[in-house]
Amino acid sequence: MIDSSSDRLSTHAIRYGRDAWLVEFATEADDESFASAAMIRRQLEQNPPPHLREAIFAYTRVLLEFEPEQCPPLAPEFFLTERQNDSARIKIIDVCYDGEDLQRVARHRGLTVDEVIEKHSAALYRVHFLGFAPGFPYLSGLPACLHTPRLDSPRTRIAAGSVGIGGGQTGIYPLPTAGGWNIIGRISVPLFDPSAPLDSCTLLQAGDELKFRAVPSFS
Amino acid sequence: MTAPDHSSTALFRVIHAGAMTGLQDGGRPGRKAFGIPPGGAMDLHSIERLNRLFNQVPHTAAWEMLWASLHAECLRDCVIAYAGDAQGYVNECPIPAERTILIRCGDRLRFQARGQSLWTYLAVGGGWHGPRWFGSQSVWPDGGMGRYLTDGDILCAAGTEIWQLPQGVSARLLRSEDALENTSFRVYQGPQWLEFRKDSRELFFQSPWCISQQSNRAGFRLQGPALFVPQGQLISEPTVLGSIQVPANGQPIVLLNDGPTVGGYAKIAVLHPDDLSRFRQSPPGSIITFSLVS
Missing domain, CATH: 3.30.1360.40 (Gyrase A; domain 2)
Incomplete structure (x- = not known):
């Protein structure tokens, strides 16, 4: 009340x-x-x-x-x-950190690839809202030591589920699109399912907290 | 080739699909918090008039055709109606718009655009068959919700009530409130209205604007004098249908049905909802002006 x-x-x-x-x-x-x-x-x-x-x-x-x-x-x-404090809303998503720009991020930040993975998967992220495209989460919480400028020329196609870093933001592409973020990994679950009911069509919801867990591969 | 008999409600076989022919209804408003744009018919008023002819739910889905060039063969007697500036033909005989028309199995239906408006709609009594996503049959291929028609597709009726509908041509003619010769559109002040320089605000209303070729169901781009864009970066904010945002090049973009649900550019104005259908019917190259809602 x-x-x-x-x-x-x-x-x-x-x-x-x-x-x-x-x-x-x-x-x-x-x-x-x-x-x-x-x-x-x-x-x-x-x-x-x-x-x-x-x-x-x-x-x-x-x-x-x-x-x-x-x-x-x-x-x-x-x-x-x-x-x-609703700790039940912390979601964990498995990430296979094998993105084509992982080396670029490591080089830019003066870190090893393992350190990039370690820092990206240790942070707690917050889903402020969804928007732009269905299920796309606007996150906060990327550690400053991982901030990396966008690519000079965007790629014409990035696979759905790609995990990227663009400037001070990190995020996951829900649909295949063009994009300029540094791709560091991928997830294996869809962020958006157009055939699901509305209350479960997106993997993440505004207000969620999120952690990434590094996995070597998806079996 | 034999007509497919696996579905008793197959009504047409598509000979030529034309561009961006897709089912559209009232769309799926109220899902933007999931990042899902409203979608739906670009000319909602045309859909509403067609459905009134059939005494059915106002936003029942119809085929939306860009520059109407659909060509199809009728597989089963049914009652259709179309709305739009295009000319329809049955077996090469012109048929009137916005009237119910009995079309017989074997008849050929085709449309020819006349260039005054972008979208033409084809309705059938009882509605068309098609999957729903979040309560709407509107297709949005970029979002994984269906696809546009291709040659050879079969158009099916949603139900069997096609046989209970009045056959023959209805005398009812509903007039459109969207006079295409009216090229002035009413707008509200946008959320960043006061952040635009006074001369840019005046220019927005004084200048004619040309609808760019780079326009689609997500948004229409406008060409005209460059507006000064407010300094400082705007934090992304939600958009409404008809938001007019101004990116760094000073050329406004009107956000429409399949557009992004958030935008990071300053919005100078917002189109009046009642003027949206007429605006979205305006072809690229149209010269338009804006006036402030009084």
């Missing part, structure tokens, strides 16, 4: 077209914005505003899209609530 006397979460709402509010709840993508998003997500689940079609999160903003011509004149407000 939301106590009306509790503190308001500081937000800034911008009207977005006829049917939506864009609510900014943070200015940086960090642990605090991740926690604020979790609070807002919980409040929307417990107490959804009338006619809300969907809440779509990004790092620092949530888009509240309403059914046609049902957008309220004032944006919904949110409250500071206790943080919940």
Whole structure:
């Protein structure tokens, strides 16, 4: 339950077209914005505003899209609530670290290939939101010692399931696409299954925490 | 060659599929949090009018054809209707748009585009057979949801109610609210409206814009004077259908049905939902203008 006397979460709402509010709840993508998003997500689940079609999160903003011509004149407000530590949401994905740019990342960072693998699989990542393509997770948590610039010229085709590093971000390609990230490995489970029900069509969900586990190969 | 008999509801055999001919309905709104774009018919109003002819659910799927060039052979008597600027023919006789038409087994159906609008729709009483993804029959090949038609495909009816529908040509003619000669589109201010320079905001409304050849179901690119893009990088944020974002080259992109669910460029404006269908029917080369919703 939301106590009306509790503190308001500081937000800034911008009207977005006829049917939506864009609510900014943070200015940086960090642990605090991740926690604020979790609070807002919980409040929307417990107490959804009338006619809300969907809440779509990004790092620092949530888009509240309403059914046609049902957008309220004032944006919904949110409250500071206790943080919940939900360790059950840590997901582990096996990665075979045999990507074609593994050497490039190691060379760029002055590490050995084994050290790159060790550091990439030791970190805890957070799924801030899904977007761009179905099931694509926007993650935070890549250690600074692994940040590596994108390729000068993007590859025209990267296989689905490829794990990459692009600048300060790491991620997994859900569908075969063009891309400029350094490919360091691959996973064997699909990130997106278009034939599955909506609540299980993506391997990861916003709010999840994620660890990669290095495996020598997929049997 | 014999007609396939494994399905009692096979209605047409595709002789020539044309470009990007795919089933489209009202799409799958409300799935963007999974990274799934809404998809659906580019001209939703045409689909709604066709389905009203058949007294069926307004967003029942129809075949969407780019520059209508479908050519098909009828395998079983049925009642069809089409909407769009293209001209339809049965056995080379012109047939009127937006009326129910009885077509007989063995008849040849074809369409010819006239160039005024991009998309033409072919509906049948009871709807077309096709798989659903997340509640919608809309195909989106890039997302692993179906494919576009190819030559030789068989078009099947969704049900058997094709026989219970009124046969013959309906006298009902529903008028389109989307007058194609209207080339002005209403927009709301976008979330980064105030971050654009005043002269760029004025230019956005004063200048005519040309719809680029590099346009597709994911988005239409516009060509015109370069707008100044706000300084500083925007953190990726969710988009809505019809968001008009301005990348570094100052040339706006209107995000549409199969477009990305998040974008990292500043959005100067958002199209009015009621003007979306007319906008998406505008072919590349069209000169358009924008006006602020009053």
